[in-house]
Amino acid sequence: MSKIGLSFDVKKFQRVELDNPARVEVLDDAGDWLATYTLGAYTVALKGPSRSFWEPSAAHAVSHEIWIRTLPHPFGGVVDQTWLALALGANFQEADDVLAIAMQYVDGAPDVLDGKLRVGGSALYGPLKEGKREEGSDFNDYLGITWVYPDGKTDRPESRQKGCLDCSGYMRMVWGYRHHLPFAGVRSGIPLSLDELADSSAVPRRAVQICASAPGVLVIPNAGVRVPASDLDKVQVGDLVFFDADSGDGTAIDHVGMFMGEDEGGQLRFISSRKTANAPTLGDTGGKSVLTGNGLYAKAFRAVRRL
Numbered sequence: 001m002s003k004i005g006l007s008f009d010v011k012k013f014q015r016v017e018l019d020n021p022a023r024v025e026v027l028d029d030a031g032d033w034l035a036t037y038t039l040g041a042y043t044v045a046l047k048g049p050s051r052s053f054w055e056p057s058a059a060h061a062v063s064h065e066i067w068i069r070t071l072p073h074p075f076g077g078v079v080d081q082t083w084l085a086l087a088l089g090a091n092f093q094e095a096d097d098v099l100a101i102a103m104q105y106v107d108g109a110p111d112v113l114d115g116k117l118r119v120g121g122s123a124l125y126g127p128l129k130e131g132k133r134e135e136g137s138d139f140n141d142y143l144g145i146t147w148v149y150p151d152g153k154t155d156r157p158e159s160r161q162k163g164c165l166d167c168s169g170y171m172r173m174v175w176g177y178r179h180h181l182p183f184a185g186v187r188s189g190i191p192l193s194l195d196e197l198a199d200s201s202a203v204p205r206r207a208v209q210i211c212a213s214a215p216g217v218l219v220i221p222n223a224g225v226r227v228p229a230s231d232l233d234k235v236q237v238g239d240l241v242f243f244d245a246d247s248g249d250g251t252a253i254d255h256v257g258m259f260m261g262e263d264e265g266g267q268l269r270f271i272s273s274r275k276t277a278n279a280p281t282l283g284d285t286g287g288k289s290v291l292t293g294n295g296l297y298a299k300a301f302r303a304v305r306r307l
Contacts, residue, residue, distance in 0.1 A: 015079065020234070021217045021306070026079060035084060036236065039077060041216040041306045042070040042190050043098075043238050048091030053099065053260055053271075055106055057283030060265035067091040068098040068238035069180045070188055070307070074215060087181060095182040098238055102174050102258060102271055105165060105280040117143060119178065124164045125278045133275040137164035138205065139173035139192075150202075153194050167256050168207045170273040170280050171240060174258070175307055176203055190215060190307055203307070207256040211242045211303050222303035224251060232268060232291065235304055237261045241270050241291065243300040253302060259291070267292050 013034065014027040022039040036045040046067045054061035069087050071080075091097065096104075104112050104120035112120025123142060126134040140147040141161035148154050165173055176192040193202035196213045203214045211222060219234050220227055222242065235241070236259070243255040257272025260282055267290040269282055276286025283289060287296035 013079070013081075013084075021219055024075075024077070024079065026084065034088065035079075037071075037075045037079065038217055038236075038306050040074050042074055043216065043236075043307050044069055044071060044075070044087065045236055045238060046087055046091055046097075048088070048097075049094065053103060053282060055281060055283040057277075057281065057285045058263070058269070058289065059284055060263035060267065060269070062261045062263045062269050062282070064237070064261050066237045066261065070098070070175070070190055072188065090181055096180075098174060098180055098258075099260065101178045101180070102170075102260075102280070105170065105173070105273075106271075107277075107279045107281065117145070118163075119143065121163075123170070123273065123280055125273050125275050126164045126166055127160050133278060134161070135166050136169075137161040137166045138169040139165065139177045141165075141169065142173060143177075149193055150191070151193070155194060165273050165280065167273045168205060168210060171210065171256055171258065172203055172205070207242060208253040210240065210256055211253045211305060214240075214305060214307060216305055216307040218303065219306050220304040222253060224302070226299055227291070227301045227303070229292075235259050235268065235291070236306060238306070240305045240307060241301065242303040242305070243297055244302050245287075245297060245300040255297075255300070257289070259304075263290070270297075 012029045016025040024037045026035040034047050048067035050065045052061045052063040105123040109122045111118050126137045141157045142165050144157050144162045146156045175190050179188040181188040191202040193204050196204045196209045200213045220231050239259045241257050241259050242253045245255045257270040259270045263269040269290050271282040273280040291301050
């Protein structure tokens with residue numbers, strides 16, 4: 001199990017401990033980066049084949065060798081060699097990871113079926129209501145299924161929202177409902193809840209709640225002002241990024257997306273489901289999907305969480 005068809009043996013990895021946030025980098029015996037684990041987070045960034053993410057409305061594509069998968073439990077400090085080998089092997093077999101799954105909902109994406117259930121494919125933000133895009137489309141509305149949470153709370157789908165995902169519903173679909181490793185017997189999605197939980201053990205429904213109390217690590221807390229440029233080097237591919245983008249609802253967090261990486265124009269690009277695009281997008285329709293510069297979302301950028 002230690003050999004995965006690459007040029008290293010996971011039993012010979014080097015471990016480098018870093019802080020702010022506390023994390024462990026895994027290097028191969030030649031000193032090349034393999035993975036980054038963050039203490040208390042499910043998210044693991046891993047080496048894989050180079051790939052690009054792009055949409056026609058995006059000024060530039062994002063290209064890199066970083067793949068994102070989730071552990072069955074938050075990282076407690078011990079690197080599981082078996083999981084690491086399986087995860088790296090899945091990358092080099094190009095099995096869908098979190099980033100690939102996120103792209104399965106952009107405009108024009110083909111359907112993805114699990115049996116007869118459509119679990120992926122082009123999504124809308126929400127139906128029109130009085131001339132505006134309606135919020136409230138969660139992952140189970142897109143799927144058209146009733147969802148029962150571990151605490152017994154039941155959420156029935158809204159038929160008019162089938163095939164739709166609002167910003168937080170999109171993140172819940174990608175991180176919670178979908179799976180990030182192609183083998184049975186190991187949980188690879190993060191637990192979900194309808195409400196905030198006191199122990200922060202699940203991803204709640206709303207963007208403001210996810211920022212405040214989802215699992216993982218708050219890499220950059222919400223200070224009520226734009227995230228300073230000096231903190232941007234803390235943001236890792238796969239991190240959730242939060243915004244106060246709507247001036248009509250006060251200063252609370254009202255939008256969430258996922259950081260995809262630095263694009264080929266040198267901008268930090270994210271993906272999110274947006275009303276103006278009426279779809280999940282990493283493009284620039286209705287505002288540039290970048291954390292840098294002076295666009296709507298760059299100015300509204302408030303916080304970062306690593307699930």
